Amino acid sequence: MGGIVGAIATLVILAGLLLIDASIWWRLILIIPASGSATGFLQDALHICAGFGMKGTYNVINSAGVVNDVDLEEFRLKDKRKALNIVMWSGLIGIAFSVLSLFISR
Structure with missing residues (x-):
């Protein structure tokens, strides 16, 4: 959304x-x-919340507001890497869109 x-x-x-x-x-x-x-689109496509990924938590089974820690270090690192990729690609997409908008004439 x-x-x-x-x-x-x-x-x-x-x-x-x-x-x-x-x-x-x-x-x-x-x-x-x-x-x-x-x-928003990348989190949906990759099935991960960047905020949860950075914190090493998840909320899949529980109701809203209840989070659990990711137990295995290996999975925490994978989630964090995926979250950092979301942040990086989102920033690059935002920059690319705004730069491309400079070429739109009125």
Whole structure:
């Protein structure tokens, strides 16, 4: 859901910036919602919450708000690596989208 909300926010902000004829460099602010959107989509695709992965916890079986620690160090490291990849790729996607938006003419 976060990916969809972030994508809509990104497009609305881009449309608003184009509509008010803002300076082209204001489009770089799209890094924030585009990265957030990418984070949501990547977490969904990879079936992991980046926040839980970084903390070494999970919440698969329990109800909301109840988390368990990942017991094996090997799995904690795998989850952390996957979470770091999500953060890295989300940032790169956000940067790429905002840079590409610089080439959109009004």
